[in-house]
Amino acid sequence: MTLIVLNGGQNYYIRGGSDQYQFALTELLHQHEHQVIPFASIDSKNRPTKWSKYFPPGVNFDNPGVADLISFIYSRQAAKAIKRLCREQPIDLAHLHIYYGQLTSSILSPLKQAGIPIVQTLHEYKIVCPVYSLRSGNEICQACNGSAFWQATVKRCNRGSIARSLLSTIESYASHLLGAVDKVDRFIAVSDFQRNKLVELGIPSDKISTVHNFIDLGGIEVSQQPGEYFLYFGRLERYKGIFTLIEAASTLMDIPLLIVGDGTDRREVEDAIEEKNLKHIKLLGFKQKQELDKLIAGSICTIAPSEWYETFGLTLIESLARGKSVIASRIGGMTEIITDGIDGWQIEPGNADELREKMLWMSDNRDRALIMGMAGRKKVEHKFNAESHYQKLMQIYQKVL
Template sequence: MKILQVHKYFTRKRGGGSVTAFLEMVKILSQKGHEVSIFTMQDKSNEPTPYSKYFVSHFDVNDERSFFEKIKLAPKIIYNREAKRKLARLIEDKKPDIAHLHNIYHYLTPAIISPLKKKNIPVVMTLHDYKIICPNYKLFNRGKICEKCRGGKYYQCFLHKCLKNSRSASFLAMLEAYTHKILKSYEQVDLFLAPSDFMLKKCLEFGIPPKKIKKINNLFDFKKAENVSEPAPEKNYFLYFGRISEEKGLQNLIEAVKKLVAEGKMADNQLLIAGKGPQEVDLKKIVKQEGLEEKIIFAGFKEGWELKEIIASSKFTIAPSVWYENSPLAVVEAQFYGKPMIVSDRGGMQELIVENQTGLIFPAEDIGALAQKISQLLELTYAERLKMGQAGKAHIQKINNEDRIYQELLETYRKLLLG
């Protein structure tokens, strides 16, 4: 099958878990013998590919710009005509059977959907975040869950400065949402794929027709994890790895560690935070002010083998998110390395955990409950944590089975091609 895969990024250095899921899908489909073409934005760190001549010119919406420069850039962010034109060229040259979209916002934009439909190419779109129902992607603003835009009330984004706490950025996000509502851009997508039951449920609540959405887990190749020695010797730390930002709940995690230290329950254990992000400086200040520098270590951004090693050597990992997580690869990956997980009950993470068997679940934002769960896992013996971690690995292999998910995806493609 000739499959066109589309994402605004084609480098692991940008985009987080959605890019990882995208690249994994590209790799697996290619290994299965499909002809996979790529459409993305130019970037010096892109993966090698023969399709780069079709890629959209590089720009970064996060670069510092004057107000007037932002206004000038707005049409490109909302409806990128260059992307539309270049994708039409790729379609003409490669003639894909089906197109699978991932995150296309701001750089490629939904402008690329029309040349696909003009050629009667079925369009599938994986929902890695909430952008099609929420202008700021997250259903989260100012530290709280926010669903004010439900029913297409996108002006709420502007009123509450939901994007970057910026009036101009929020106005642009509102304008973008209304533009594609008027153009019915997303109505041209034949089928949305939700990686979690929670994403499926939330999209249905916001009005996506049931016949236009189904659940399929992200494709993920776990073979690379098998290169890590197992079981790895434990070191005296538990781990958070990922983006350091408000919605990830790290301030609550720091407060939970502070509570455990005060109660004498941390012993010689440490919390290791691996990652980078906009909240990093503020959190480091809090740790210093609270005198927790020996107990909470910021390890910086880790990737590749170095990340695998710190996961495999941890006692357990934590995802204390306060926003609606979808199906984070960090939770999947940690369990595949045989690590027990502590996750909040916010969003789709709890779908990946069997309480008291593969990990623990706590009520989001409940610092006392989080501290109790950390203490519970620290009090287990190495053998007990190992047993829980191995149960987690077996569980995640079952629900994220590569061959089964590949067959589900292929069958979905075939049904759309048959009309």
């Protein structure tokens, strides 16, 4: 069976894990001779594609006007663009990702009117949480359970701002009214933890399946280096545990910590490093894949100290695939990747002392850390490989076609 799949999300460039998966999925489907049509909003950072003629304008978040705020909730231009695409191109199935805030739920009705089945991979919790993370301030929060999205405004969940939180609340109610749940034929969770949490918070259990993320192992070399530094790569956000990591590493002056990535808390991260004069902690910014691969290969281990309900943890399997063990928080979907003491260590989220203890163990036992990394590589080969992912995906596609 050869399919024409619409692969749709906010961006057509890699900003985060969902975008990374979207491009990996495109390549995987191409390898199996399916045709893939991307659909995203216009952005100067987008990769070139012949399909960009169908892309609608994006929402301006730098200096938004009234029209931008309306388009954040319902994009008439996105609805018009998807109608044109469905009219001019044959499409068997739409596989959506994160579309909120740019494409918006306005794209759902045109797809259904064209008779196109919709599958959506849920990379976070936006469908049950206006701010997507199940966090309010620095605390895990499930107050919006049962579509009580007004709680996000009361609790000022969007960066402590009533205005931002109100907009997020309105967007969530609008998305549900436009069919964010009802018009999607099948949801895909990226971990059992995420699936169970979404069902607990109101997603029908018969509409959602788990398909773990994958990594294409082709061309990925296993590192045999014991490593010279610790590595964090990911977004610089408080909920990712970055400040807990800095606290844990602050007394490990003889072992460098390299931090790769960017995010809204970058300035605070820079200040935290500078205030304590932590010269052994280096903030490297965003790195392209080839550079990042070398940094992973040269690390003692990588660290994922997250403090929110991670839906999966792509950085974990990227590390394990290269033979590097991981210290990861015992939270969310990451517990389905790391087996404590076998291919890494699990720590209590937010516990800097326990994290420091495991970092010291990894540094003092670098040969053991390599053995753990090799165990992780074997796990990825068995559990998170591309072919297994493809077969599970095809089973879901066939159910909705």
